[in-house]
Amino acid sequence: MIHYLPPAVFIVVSLIGAGMTAVVYNAEEAADRIRFENLADDAVDRVVGRIREHITLLISTHSFFSAQAGRVERPAFERYVAGLDLEGEFEGIRGIGYARLLETGDEAEAAGDLQRNYGLAREVWPETSQDLRTPIVLLEPSDERNRVALGYDMFSEDRRRNAMRAAMESGKPTASAPVELVQEITSVKQAGFLVYIPFKQFPSSRRVDGFVYAPFRAGDLHRAALDRVPRLPVTIETTDTTEGTTGRATGGTPNGSGDLLFRSAGYGEDTAYEGLAAERVVDMAGRQWTFKVHATPAFRTTTHHIYAMVVGAVSLLLAIALAMSSRFQLKAVAAADELRRVSEKTVQEKDLMLQEMKHRIKNSIARVLAIARQTAANSDTIDEFSDSFTARLNAMANAQDMLTRSHWQRADLRELLNTELEQVFGNSTGEDKITGPKVLLDERTTQALGLTFHELATNALKYGGISTNNGDLHVNWAITGSGKSKRLQLDWIETSAGTIGEPEGTGFGSRLIDANIRGELGGTIDRSFHPDGMTVRMNIPL
Structure with missing residues (x-):
């Protein structure tokens, strides 16, 4: 009213x-x-x-x-x-x-x-x-x-x-x-x-x-x-x-x-x-x-009814002025209420952000500690530990950096993949080798896929012959389903001049990938080995 x-x-x-x-x-x-x-x-x-x-x-x-x-x-x-x-x-x-x-x-x-x-x-x-x-x-x-x-x-x-x-x-x-x-x-x-x-x-x-x-x-x-x-x-x-x-x-x-x-x-x-x-x-x-x-x-003179016209004009101007004054006062009250509401919301968001930061920091520290322990357990020397641990921290840092630039909202899948491949291989992969529609990832998916891409790229560099130019890498993905059933299907395809043998045991990298895809994201992962390479197919909900 x-x-x-x-x-x-x-x-x-x-x-x-x-x-x-x-x-x-x-x-x-x-x-x-x-x-x-x-x-x-x-x-x-x-x-x-x-x-x-x-x-x-x-x-x-x-x-x-x-x-x-x-x-x-x-x-x-x-x-x-x-x-x-x-x-x-x-x-x-x-x-x-x-x-x-x-x-x-x-x-x-x-x-x-x-x-x-x-x-x-x-x-x-x-x-x-x-x-x-x-x-x-x-x-x-x-x-x-x-x-x-x-x-x-x-x-x-x-x-x-x-x-x-x-x-x-x-x-x-x-x-x-x-x-x-x-x-x-x-x-x-x-x-x-x-x-x-x-x-x-x-x-x-x-x-x-x-x-x-x-x-x-x-x-x-x-x-x-x-x-x-x-x-x-x-x-x-x-x-x-x-x-x-x-x-x-x-x-x-x-x-x-x-x-x-x-x-x-x-x-x-x-x-x-x-x-x-x-x-x-x-x-x-x-x-x-x-x-x-x-x-x-x-x-009748030229000033006929001049006083009535003056009173009418002044009354109209006064009515307009009072109506505008009332309107401005209502706006001022509404603006004050909005400022108070925004202030309260800002305080709430600040508290929420602090809680979120505490939660993220605790999670990040726990993940770093887990990676450190697992990397140390699978490293024979300090130098090997340092290199592997540093690379994995950089992978996490890259994912964090992308999320920070988007104010912790979304990260682009293609950009995340290119960043991790460039960090491992030293140069960017051609656009013809990475294909798929534009996909925006949330924070949890970004963190998990960032580490997954890092581990896959590191393995490809070590065992796939890419470092000697005898191998090649193709990554493609597609979106299936819609609404709450929407899923991301990503294929990691390595080709090599020689056969890539299936590992006899499960190392830390493979366990980290499985933990991210299956445990963190609730998806599936399948590895298949063939005479000229290897294919890893991941299917995760979006």
Whole structure:
């Protein structure tokens, strides 16, 4: 189970990091929502604030009329309005004017005002079925659009009439429902509205003498408010949603959604950016205006959700680091355990090796002593003993040397045979005289065959005529059987010019060979003598 610790650490830390990232992400989303709500308030405040500034300007004009007791001539009014710089400072307001309140049939008074103030021979228009009329007799600045509106009876149109009646009832500035201004004389038209303030020549009188009013182009007003620096990354739609509105305005729809006053470019082409939308309802001089605000792609900055990404990245790196640290610690613990195990095994192997060395040394000493005793018993002189004993010790040493080079694992049969023959005969035997497959011998077999080959070679040198070049030697072997039944069959074949007679007795060399093959290795050995030589066949288990 401990192997699952690194992935478990990674998963747990990643889940914690994901939770932290989600918290930060939600916090950033909430912050963005709050920021957007503030931007929506700012956008609405810009529009509403600008309209209220204009209404304040209209209230000031009403005060100007009151100060003149209603006797305001055009030259004074023209200078007054020119000083306000409507086009430069109050974009969106089309002008400031005065509409006289008359009973139907008294239109001549208004026509006289138009003739006196503007030199216009124009009757009040259009025809009406109403008892009252409110023709425009003053409207500044006097440009082409405003001159078209002079003499227009605003009381003849439903929405304007309703606004004026509401203003007379409240005595406060009152806005109309969206209308198409009579100043819209070009093909490009905008929705508009008007704001009326009832005027009384004598404040204590109940009779209203007329209206100080201002026409507004909604599109110009909104753009002037919203295009101010800094530009807001929002689009906006403004509608008049006052209940009971009748009629139709330019760009508006007389349905439950209200009459459209203004819509930003790009608004409604797509859903609100990432669902960021807000709605504000504002009382605008007695009318209910609904502002719908949408965020644009510019709302998101290049560092959007940067903190969530940083937290997520740090959490992931931390999870990876902790998982790797756990893995390295497990590896370190495993390495320490392995080192301890190897150390213990080394100690055990060292003890085993010491015991093995003691055993081998004892065996070698016992074998040397046995060889010494037998060699001495079969030697007539010290020199003969020395030569025979030294040769047999060298045979043992050669076998030991081969085993040592292979770390006491295996010795090659061909190499062992060549070494012993070279030691006895003084030169190597040709490859054509030694044939057989590759055979690896264990320690015991190597020791036994080493001494056996030495004894056979010594006898061949003494009795086989090899030393006088009258004889020859061939050794071949083969593997028989398989698995645990595998055996080595080796034939030692000596040839000679003369007959090699069978010995009358058994010397030490023959006894040593029999002891090695039969006793040590559990094999068999057969000797056969013939007119031109001798054959020794050994069969031993591998």
